[in-house]
Amino acid sequence: MSPVASAVAAGVLTVHTAVNARLLRVPPSAEPVAELVSVLLPVRDEVERVVPCLSAVLASVALPHLEVIVYDDASTDGTAELAGGMADRDGRVRVVHGSTVPVGWLGKPHACARLADAARGNVLVFIDADVTVAPDGIARTVGLLRATGLDLVSPYPRQDAHTLAERLVQPLLQWSWLALLPLRLAERSPRPSLSAANGQLLCVDTAAYHRAGGHTRVRDHVLEDIALLRAVKAAGGHGVVADGTDIAYTRMYNGWPALRDGYAKSLWAAGGNIGASAGQVGVLAWLFVLPAIAMMRGSRAGLAGYVAAVASRVIAARRTGGRAWPDALAHPLSICVYGYLTALSWIRRLHGTATWKGRRV
Template sequence: MRLADLGRRATALGTALSFASLGLTIDNVLRVRRPSRGTVAEAEPLSVLIPMRNEASTASRCLTAVLEAADRWPGPVRVLVLDDESDDGTGALVAEMAGRDRRIEVIAGSPPPPGWLGKSWACRQLADAAFPYGVLAFLDADVVLEPHAFTSSAALLRSLGLDLLSPYPRQIANGAAERLLQPLLQWSWLSTLPLGVAENSSRTSLSAANGQFLLVDAVTYRQAGGHEAVRDVVLEDIALLRAVKAAGGRGIVAEGSEVATCRMYDGWREVRAGYRKSLWSAFGSPAGTGAVTAGLCLTYVLPALAALAGSRVGAVGYLAGVASRAVSAGCTGGRAWPDALAHPISVLLFAALAADSSLARRKGELRWKGRVLEGVR
């Protein structure tokens, strides 16, 4: 077969996959669950669990929003903050806020034992100090909640009979690197995961979650092994949902742009460091990540390149990818235009960061917040 024929067939395949992804994106946007403002939560205990390691720049804003949301909770509330060996004044700042509101309790974290990653160990310490029943709400310190976040999210959790709910916060993206990459977080599951099937499926492979804001039934959490079950997993949020499913529970990802916002990274340096620590394992293994990124390039990059060379089929595939990205942005509170037009560049940059992450893991160079990540999976 001539190279030109092979290129046309690959372009046609990529275009077909792009159209299929667009169809799934639209279907998911129509069926995705959303916490509803004004719903009433059960009067049960709520434990808000926030690990903090050098979060002085975000701690006050995070906790102020948490307390406002806690004011609407109908039952008892504890806000537990773990100071994970911070050296930037986080502990003093949180202690000062705790002195003004007794719902806040500060825990001095201990170093991770062998075999544990820092965040999972911090979450384990928090869960050990929480109410033994009710709802556990895990929250990252760079998340800002809306006043109805706890009540509307917990009401959705209980009304659907779920054990875990992950309302995906709206991602704040400023600057070129953030705008190219951060929207891929929501787009990735909206364009690939059949939410209608995943909601009722016990298959652990049909899982998406975000530890930035995650609610889980306290009893089920412990039956599933809690964070000990995911102690050495970099993407502990998805792994926790899989553990809940493996224990017979149910959990889903929800569209949470109206209940929480998060700016994960500030600029290219933070973006690269954040993705470097985890992308190698995003699809199960470095090999899996490589295979998926190759498929993404076939689906979204090759048609765009063919379009530049005058291919009408490639142009159709490119536009289908752009439409998928725009539909996702419209659903999740993101910026659709003109950012969606650069979708092939976003995919290429994602693939480059995935390769960088896999190489760093092979060399033993994975680090996060000053800690070396060893023995991770």
């Protein structure tokens, strides 16, 4: 496997990253939203996050018609009581209580389906408890949905990363679709493979949601956000990931154990089967690890490939509010950690030991 070919391919992806960085849709300035907007929050044992998340949503501007529905998924840590207290103080908030997840469903799709059933708005905005939105964030998200004529938009929140493990892995989230997904083609193409979304902040037209079958259609999907976008596309709709850097932020995982377990529960689903996952990791290693190894052996082609990889990461970081330096220099190591997490995810999947929030997935 020639480092020259790897370097050329990495260079092409760097150019593609730069093009996508310019094409990435940005939510417009906030304007008053005339229609009813339903903000839907599924929670399970989020006692430290539910109040900050809800407080930020309730501080939203330009949303004269807003309902906020919380689905408490059998929390045991006081989450339900905190959410209920906020509902008592603000009439825009309702709490729906859940218990058993039906056979054939995973927990989050079931929670989201229950939320959608309870919603009355023309627009559904799903948000995770670890996300904090800016005061104009939801209005701008709805504005993007309507201005583009799309059926689903997913503004990607800024991903805060603090520990070494987080800084190695989390930047790969935005980098992956900026580098690898042709954004303008993706938003209009019905191809399932050209789909990227993030359930941390996802806005969908209510009618389009129901035409697609909603979360009932994706009831057993670990990556229910991407699956929902694919269902919308299959029903004739369109959608795409967008820039959420200025409208929301999140810290998904706090340290290595949480990060490891979070990715181990879901990365197997990104490939769909072991062969596809191995192929994905293999291509990434060929593109970004092989040049670095060749560089250390004195190869100029390897150096060029490594520089291209770092440049791609820098472009993605600067476009999405991430840390460019020195983190981008460790891109080959990031790919290696991603490969390890993918392998671990499949091991746990095959042994039936993959869990999340106390449930098997």
